[in-house]
Amino acid sequence: xxxxxxxxxxxxxxxxxxxxxxxxxxxxxxxxxxxxxxxxxxxxxxxxxxxxxxxxxxxxxxxxxxxxxxxxxxxxxxxxxxxxxxxxxxxxxxxxxxxxxxxxxxxxxxxxxxxxxxxxxxxxxxxxxxxxxxxxxxxxxxxxxxxxxxxxxxxxxxxxxxxxxxxxxxxxxxxxxxxxxxxxxxxxxxxxxxxxxxxxxxxxxxxxxxxxxxxxxxxxxxxxxxxxxxxxxxxxxxxxxxxxxxxxxxxxxxxxxxxxxxxxxxxxxxxxxxxxxxxxxxxxxxxxxxxxxxxxxxxxxxxxxxxxxxxxxxxxxxxxxxxxxxxxxxxxxxxxxxxxxxxxxxxxxxxxxxxxxxxxxxxxxxxxxxxxxxxxxxxxxxxxxxxxxxxxxxxxxxxxxxxxxxxxxxxxxxxxxxxxxxxxxxxxxxxxxxxxxxxxxxxxxxxxxxxxxxxxxxxxxxxxxxxxxxxxxxxxxxxxxxxxxxxxxxxxxxxxxxxxxxxxxxx
Ligand code: NAP
Numbered sequence: 001x002x003x004x005x006x007x008x009x010x011x012x013x014x015x016x017x018x019x020x021x022x023x024x025x026x027x028x029x030x031x032x033x034x035x036x037x038x039x040x041x042x043x044x045x046x047x048x049x050x051x052x053x054x055x056x057x058x059x060x061x062x063x064x065x066x067x068x069x070x071x072x073x074x075x076x077x078x079x080x081x082x083x084x085x086x087x088x089x090x091x092x093x094x095x096x097x098x099x100x101x102x103x104x105x106x107x108x109x110x111x112x113x114x115x116x117x118x119x120x121x122x123x124x125x126x127x128x129x130x131x132x133x134x135x136x137x138x139x140x141x142x143x144x145x146x147x148x149x150x151x152x153x154x155x156x157x158x159x160x161x162x163x164x165x166x167x168x169x170x171x172x173x174x175x176x177x178x179x180x181x182x183x184x185x186x187x188x189x190x191x192x193x194x195x196x197x198x199x200x201x202x203x204x205x206x207x208x209x210x211x212x213x214x215x216x217x218x219x220x221x222x223x224x225x226x227x228x229x230x231x232x233x234x235x236x237x238x239x240x241x242x243x244x245x246x247x248x249x250x251x252x253x254x255x256x257x258x259x260x261x262x263x264x265x266x267x268x269x270x271x272x273x274x275x276x277x278x279x280x281x282x283x284x285x286x287x288x289x290x291x292x293x294x295x296x297x298x299x300x301x302x303x304x305x306x307x308x309x310x311x312x313x314x315x316x317x318x319x320x321x322x323x324x325x326x327x328x329x330x331x332x333x334x335x336x337x338x339x340x341x342x343x344x345x346x347x348x349x350x351x352x353x354x355x356x357x358x359x360x361x362x363x364x365x366x367x368x369x370x371x372x373x374x375x376x377x378x379x380x381x382x383x384x385x386x387x388x389x390x391x392x393x394x395x396x397x398x399x400x401x402x403x404x405x406x407x408x409x410x411x412x413x414x415x416x417x418x419x420x421x422x423x424x425x426x427x428x429x430x431x432x433x434x435x436x437x438x439x440x441x442x443x444x445x446x447x448x449x450x451x452x453x454x455x456x457x458x459x460x461x462x463x464x465x466x467x468x469x470x471x472x473x474x475x476x477x478x479x480x481x482x483x484x485x486x487x488x489x490x491x492x493x494x495x496x497x498x499x500x501x502x503x504x505x506x507x
Contacts, residue, residue: 011035013123013133014102015109015357018047019090020393020408021139023068026097027412028135031419036102037131039123043105046090047141049083052186054167055193057083060185060214060300061403064227064234065241068093068405072234074227080216080300111358112136114388119429119500121389134428137391137415140356142399142474143347149181152322154341159327163343164190175199177337179328181320182344183209185299190344192303201313202336204320204328207296207462208289210270214300242480245402250479253294256452263452267293277305286317292456296463349474350467354396361387362431371396376473377441380490381483382411383432391415396473397444401480410480413487418495427497436494447477 011033014021017040025036044050059066063076063085073089094100108126115122121136146165148154154161162168164186178198180187183205195201227234251262271288278284287305308315318330327338347353354376359367365386371377378384381398382391392398393411400407422430448454453465453472465472476483 008035008132009118009120010037010131010133012037012135012137013112013121013131014038014137014139015112015123016040016047016139016141016144016393017042017045017094017103017105018049018139018141019068019093019404020047020141020411021137022090022093022097022099023408023412024137024139024391024393024415025099025102026093027415028419029097031416031423033135033419037104037133038099038102039107039109039125039131040103040105041108045094045099045103045105046087048143049086049090051144051165052083052167053169054164054186054190056189058189059083059086060189061245062237062241064238065245065403066405069235069238069409071096072227072231072238074224074231074234076219076224078216078218080214109357111360112138113360114362114390116362119388135389135391136359137393138355138357138359139393140353142349142353142394145348145352145356147345147348147352149343149345151181151320154323156325157323157327157338157341158325159339159341161341161343163345171340173197173340176339177327178202178340178342179204179336179338180342180344182346183207184344184346185209185297186346187344188299188301188304190342192301192307194342195307195310195313198340199312201307202316202328202338203308203313204316205286206317206319207460208287209296210267210289210293210298211273211301211304212266212270212298213273214302216300216302242401242403242406246480249402252452254447254451254477254479256292256294257450257455263293263456266298270298274305278309280309283308283315286315289461291458291461292452294452295456295458295461296465346464349464353394354467355392356394359387359390359392361390367392372468375441375469376467376471377437377444379432379437379440379494380414380486381407381476382414383437383495385432385434385437388429388431396467397440397476399474400476400478400483406480406483410483410487413484414490417488417490421492421495422497425497426499428500429498430495431498432495436491444473444477448472451477 012028014024017038021038042050058080062079063081067073110124110126112121112123120132123131146163174197177200178194179202181204251259252266256263307313318332321329321331327336329335355367376396378392378395381395400410465474
């Protein structure tokens with residue numbers, strides 16, 4: 001029997017206090033909902049920008065673009081702001097938009113169940129408490145469940161092991177023998193920093209990554225002053241940044257079949273960058289990806305490639321056989337002694353996430369099971385049939401464009417329009433129809449056929465864009481403009497609107 005400790009029925013329960021959850025709360029405020037509870041497992045807000053503290057952490061989308069459009073920050077110190085600035089920006093947003101009073105930290109949500117009788121969500125928190133809300137919004141992030149590599153003997157390592165999401169500021173690296181597993185976007189930022197202090201650094205690479213030049217630098221005081229005094233100047237800068245990212249995504253990735261030259265241009269830019277920075281052809285060959293550009297997320301850095309030319313840095317491409325107390329043994333029997341082992345091994349999206357918590361909707365539909373037994377999909381990347389009053393912000397096909405803020409604001413618009421419509425129609429409960437969801441899935445599946453994911457050569461990329469069924473259903477294969485337009489124009493009758501008394505739906 002469920003023990004209800006918090007007897008209130010809140011307007012909404014939001015899971016996650018990163019930028020996604022905060023954006024949703026701001027939209028709920030705008031729509032007149034003030035009784036919100038934001039449950040966060042960590043001890044502070046900011047999501048990825050609170051959890052990640054590794055050296056070299058910075059945003060890899062231009063900062064003027066990587067922020068809420070309605071809350072520009074004229075004070076970014078660099079074109080690509082360092083991680084701590086993002087964390088401060090999150091704090092500023094929470095203060096300015098009155099979100100702090102809703103926040104509950106250190107609260108691990110185990111699951112949520114739709115209660116048909118009361119037409120509310122019962123959210124189960126670790127320790128037995130249940131929190132109820134009319135609406136449930138999960139903003140648990142895509143990259144929030146750290147993946148520990150399944151490598152034999154890792155628990156026997158006698159030195160220090162650290163995953164990048166659990167960075168220890170006191171970790172002693174000076175002059176030590178450091179090994180790092182992984183060469184994703186995180187490692188690309190971290191490796192040059194490790195090389196500055198380590199006595200010896202060995203980088204274990206399984207799959208090379210495309211790295212393009214980073215047009216970074218400090219933002220001059222005069223520009224910051226202009227951003228502060230004439231916000232239009234920053235809006236123009238944002239527009240330029242967004243347009244470049246959009247071009248990269250739409251032409252280079254989503255229209256791969258129609259515009260192969262655009263994709264090839266992206267690849268050539270990265271290869272030229274590598275050629276300029278690494279003279280040794282053998283080392284260059286090992287750093288060169290053998291899959292198409294965009295199959296997995298490319299990144300930007302001016303310091304990554306040159307790090308491998310330093311005498312105390314080794315690139316190890318032979319696969320890891322096992323770890324023992326002293327270090328790593330590769331498949332050819334070679335052993336490298338290590339003091340510190342850094343796991344830059346990324347995140348589990350498709351098993352531990354999607355969804356990050358157990359969610360059970362109408363008629364006992366279990367979201368995780370349903371997605372796995374059928375196909376991963378959410379209508380417009382946000383709602384799912386038989387999950388009334390539920391907004392899953394980190395859903396299949398939700399990620400639109402390259403800056404996460406594009407996705408967040410598109411979802412805020414969708415949420416706002418739906419809440420306004422509910423009010424107009426006098427409804428308490430809203431649910432997307434199966435038919436609308438199927439139609440959306442068919443359309444996305446068709447569009448993917450044109451993308452690099454389906455039409456390109458991605459077999460060797462090991463990209464987290466692909467799920468366990470081999471489908472690249474993380475990114476929405478449309479332009480961000482199209483996504484934004486649909487958020488304000490989706491057919492309202494793709495949803496069923498009901499009053500609480502008749503909450504038993506039959507769609
Ligand atoms: P990731 O891209 O998933 O990279 C994980 C790395 O670990 C890959 O190189 C992977 O190799 C390797 N790996 C995993 N398990 C392994 C094993 N058992 N043996 C050997 N290698 C193994 O994760 P990430 O680098 O943390 O980046 C994730 C995402 O975070 C990025 O794509 C980006 O979206 C985001 N990010 C953003 C920023 C930013 O500034 N905005 C910064 C950092 C990260 P395989 O490729 O062979 O699997």
